[in-house]
Amino acid sequence: MTDPVLSVKNLSITYTVGAGTFQAVVDVSLDIQPGRVIGIVGETGCGKSTLAQAIPRLLPEPPASIGSGSITFRGTDLVKVTRRQMPMVRGTGIAMIFQEPLNSLNPSYRIFDQMVEAIQIRHYRELGIVKTFQGGDRPFDYSKRPTPDVASTLARPVLPGGAAEEEVRTRIMSRSEFREEVLKCLRLVRINDPETILNLYPHELSGGMRQRIMIAMALSEKPALLIADEPTSALDVTIQAQVLTLMKDLIDEVHASILFISHDLGVIAETADEVGVMYAGRVVEYGPVDEVFRSPRHPYTKMLLAAAPRKYKADGPLRSIPGNVPNLSRPPSGCRFHPRCPLARPVCKGENPPLAVVDPVVGDSPRGAHRSACYFPEEVPSMP
Amino acid sequence: MPASLSSGSRTAGFRETLGTFWRVLRANPLSFVGFLMVAIICVAALIIVVAPGLLVPYGPQQETGVFSQGPSWKHPFGTDANSFDIYSNTMLALPLDLGIGFVIAGAALLAGGALGLVAGFYDTSPLGAAASVTIMRITDVFLSFPSLILALAITRALGIGVLPTVFAISLTWWPYYVRLVRGEVLALKHLPYVIAARAAGVREGRILLRHIVRNLLEPIIVYFTLDIGTVLVTYSTIGFIGVASKYPGPQPEWGAMLAYYQSSGSITTTPWEVLAPGLAIFITVLAFSLLGDGLRDILDPRTRRAFVRGAVSHDPPPEPQSVPSSPGTIDGGLDRLPTEGGATG
Numbered sequence: 001m002t003d004p005v006l007s008v009k010n011l012s013i014t015y016t017v018g019a020g021t022f023q024a025v026v027d028v029s030l031d032i033q034p035g036r037v038i039g040i041v042g043e044t045g046c047g048k049s050t051l052a053q054a055i056p057r058l059l060p061e062p063p064a065s066i067g068s069g070s071i072t073f074r075g076t077d078l079v080k081v082t083r084r085q086m087p088m089v090r091g092t093g094i095a096m097i098f099q100e101p102l103n104s105l106n107p108s109y110r111i112f113d114q115m116v117e118a119i120q121i122r123h124y125r126e127l128g129i130v131k132t133f134q135g136g137d138r139p140f141d142y143s144k145r146p147t148p149d150v151a152s153t154l155a156r157p158v159l160p161g162g163a164a165e166e167e168v169r170t171r172i173m174s175r176s177e178f179r180e181e182v183l184k185c186l187r188l189v190r191i192n193d194p195e196t197i198l199n200l201y202p203h204e205l206s207g208g209m210r211q212r213i214m215i216a217m218a219l220s221e222k223p224a225l226l227i228a229d230e231p232t233s234a235l236d237v238t239i240q241a242q243v244l245t246l247m248k249d250l251i252d253e254v255h256a257s258i259l260f261i262s263h264d265l266g267v268i269a270e271t272a273d274e275v276g277v278m279y280a281g282r283v284v285e286y287g288p289v290d291e292v293f294r295s296p297r298h299p300y301t302k303m304l305l306a307a308a309p310r311k312y313k314a315d316g317p318l319r320s321i322p323g324n325v326p327n328l329s330r331p332p333s334g335c336r337f338h339p340r341c342p343l344a345r346p347v348c349k350g351e352n353p354p355l356a357v358v359d360p361v362v363g364d365s366p367r368g369a370h371r372s373a374c375y376f377p378e379e380v381p382s383m384p
Numbered sequence: 385m386p387a388s389l390s391s392g393s394r395t396a397g398f399r400e401t402l403g404t405f406w407r408v409l410r411a412n413p414l415s416f417v418g419f420l421m422v423a424i425i426c427v428a429a430l431i432i433v434v435a436p437g438l439l440v441p442y443g444p445q446q447e448t449g450v451f452s453q454g455p456s457w458k459h460p461f462g463t464d465a466n467s468f469d470i471y472s473n474t475m476l477a478l479p480l481d482l483g484i485g486f487v488i489a490g491a492a493l494l495a496g497g498a499l500g501l502v503a504g505f506y507d508t509s510p511l512g513a514a515a516s517v518t519i520m521r522i523t524d525v526f527l528s529f530p531s532l533i534l535a536l537a538i539t540r541a542l543g544i545g546v547l548p549t550v551f552a553i554s555l556t557w558w559p560y561y562v563r564l565v566r567g568e569v570l571a572l573k574h575l576p577y578v579i580a581a582r583a584a585g586v587r588e589g590r591i592l593l594r595h596i597v598r599n600l601l602e603p604i605i606v607y608f609t610l611d612i613g614t615v616l617v618t619y620s621t622i623g624f625i626g627v628a629s630k631y632p633g634p635q636p637e638w639g640a641m642l643a644y645y646q647s648s649g650s651i652t653t654t655p656w657e658v659l660a661p662g663l664a665i666f667i668t669v670l671a672f673s674l675l676g677d678g679l680r681d682i683l684d685p686r687t688r689r690a691f692v693r694g695a696v697s698h699d700p701p702p703e704p705q706s707v708p709s710s711p712g713t714i715d716g717g718l719d720r721l722p723t724e725g726g727a728t729g
Contacts, residue, residue: 053579061508087587089585090584091583092585104577106598109598117584118584125585
């Protein structure tokens with residue numbers, strides 16, 4: 001087992017609004033291995049978007065504050081990085097894709113001008129013009145200057161005094177070279193006729209196109225981790241399928257790990273290797289996606305799966321989970337799901353059940369353990 | 385790809401912008417009129433500053449020897465009881481009144497805009513939050529006074545004259561811009577593209593300029609243009625009360641002219657005296673209001689392109705030849721994607 005790309009340990013996040021505090025994320029731990037896709041699924045307000053934005057420290061602080069825990073990325077604990085250092089850390093390995101394709105591109109700029117921004121930052125960092133954060137066990141890759149390739153060495157003008165070599169290595173890319181970089185990124189996301197797209201404004205593109213440009217922008221940063229916060233929720237199903245297919249193809253091409261946040265169980269089942277189910281700020285079940293979805297071991301997961309719409313009316317009326325999502329300023333004691341849980345016993349009101357490994361039901365899991373935060377995981381399969 | 389759209393050539397881009405500007409103006413007859421009026425007003429003001437003899441036959445206090453005469457070819461707006469030519473005096477006031485409008489609205493825009501940006505954008509850090517609260521409470525204090533009364537009081541305290549009045553109005557004018565800019569910034573700064581830029585490592589200063597200020601410009605410039613008219617009316621009101629400038633004098637001013645002619649009690653016998661300065665204020669304010677409306681369409685890339693499309697029937701289209709699908713939304717490449725194994729779950 002290799003080192004994880006990202007390791008979140010016991011992360012807790014609270015929002016302070018007025019006099020009240022809301023525990024949006026409680027004690028979440030997560031390891032993302034290189035090249036894996038981790039899905040996070042849960043209802044609206046369960047803390048999944050807060051988690052997504054907390055990892056690259058994009059949450060507005062205040063009102064949000066990271067109470068405890070660590071987020072280790074490439075040997076640096078991002079929780080300990082100061083506000084002043086954050087701009088140097090951002091864009092050096094974690095990229096994000098957002099939900100609303102309508103607002104995720106600046107309406108005032110042509111596609112080229114938006115896409116070149118991220119590429120410029122990376123380029124200046126590679127050249128050492130812009131300062132990069134130095135710290136942690138493994139400093140960021142951008143602290144090293146790239147080695148010149150054969151073509152650029154041959155193209156280098158021969159000048160006396162060895163000044164030429166330095167010249168070539170630190171040369172800032174020209175506008176047309178930036179243009180080539182942008183085109184490369186657009187072709188990577190299978191955009192037809194990228195040369196025309198470059199000169200268009202965001203409002204001239206469809207939602208699916210905009211989302212693909214967002215993906216291209218995120219990939220242009222050459223990230224080790226891509227955080228996709230509901231990237232397909234605002235798209236209709238056919239476009240959704242295309243974007244998902246694209247993302248799956250890209251995983252192999254760019255070797256990035258993906259943290260995929262969604263409320264859509266189908267989307268998670270389609271893309272993720274492992275899935276974490278969140279409820280009221282806690283991860284209640286975690287494991288390989290097939291196992292979690294085929295044989296859930298937490299009552300919430302089971303009921304969530306039962307509530308997903310089927311294809312036919314004949315399957316009976318839609319099932320819903322009785323009760324409401326708890327108010328996070330006054331969460332229920334113990335297991336946060338117990339007021340809505342058919343399996344609840346007095347013990348559930350006491351201590352919160354730990355996320356413990358459950359016995360695999362369907363054969364042996366080759367991909368790591370299936371965990372559930374329930375005192376009675378063995379009773380879940382026989383639930384109605 | 386058409387050369388006019390290549391992002392590499394700057395001159396072509398400029399020509400395209402100019403062409404778009406022209407098309408939008410042509411598509412909105414009213415804003416075109418506004419643009420034309422503002423252009424004429426500005427050129428006239430410039431001529432009066434450089435060579436007044438070209439437009440104005442008489443000086444500000446030059447006696448014509450004709451007393452209280454109605455409009456005629458020689459005196460288009462008549463003469464007053466001092467035998468001064470009213471048309472000349474009105475025109476001579478144009479550069480001052482226009483300058484006042486620009487200076488007061490401009491000063492308020494710069495000061496209020498800067499404070500609004502700070503109050504809206506930097507309100508998360510502890511120091512910024514303190515600054516934000518301070519700015520907004522001071523703004524509230526200013527807004528809680530009727531601005532006209534406050535400007536009057538300050539003018540009285542500083543003494544009669546153009547400069548004290550300009551200063552006084554500027555002092556009461558900036559809070560509106562603080563409110564406007566701060567509101568816009570608060571709405572813009574949580575949009576995904578701002579967060580995406582931050583996630584990519586863009587520095588805060590650059591985010592503020594490229595992603596916040598650039599998208600603020602459109603409402604602010606429109607407001608500014610409309611505001612010039614409001615400033616003119618306010619200044620004229622203070623001039624009308626008689627604390628801004630003296631008329632008749634070496635430098636006429638519309639508000640003061642109105643006040644003087646109105647107070648001479650001759651509005652029923654010699655109505656042309658008040659007509660000229662009143663009409664001047666009306667036309668200037670109207671011109672800027674119409675222009676403001678048109679600017680909204682030009683500055684917003686969405687409506688701008690829509691106008692360009694609308695104008696396609698008149699001119700050769702600048703772009704669509706190489707665009708694969710319909711002009712409304714362009715979704716090239718979709719058909720290339722493999723769609724098997726779709727994610728309907």
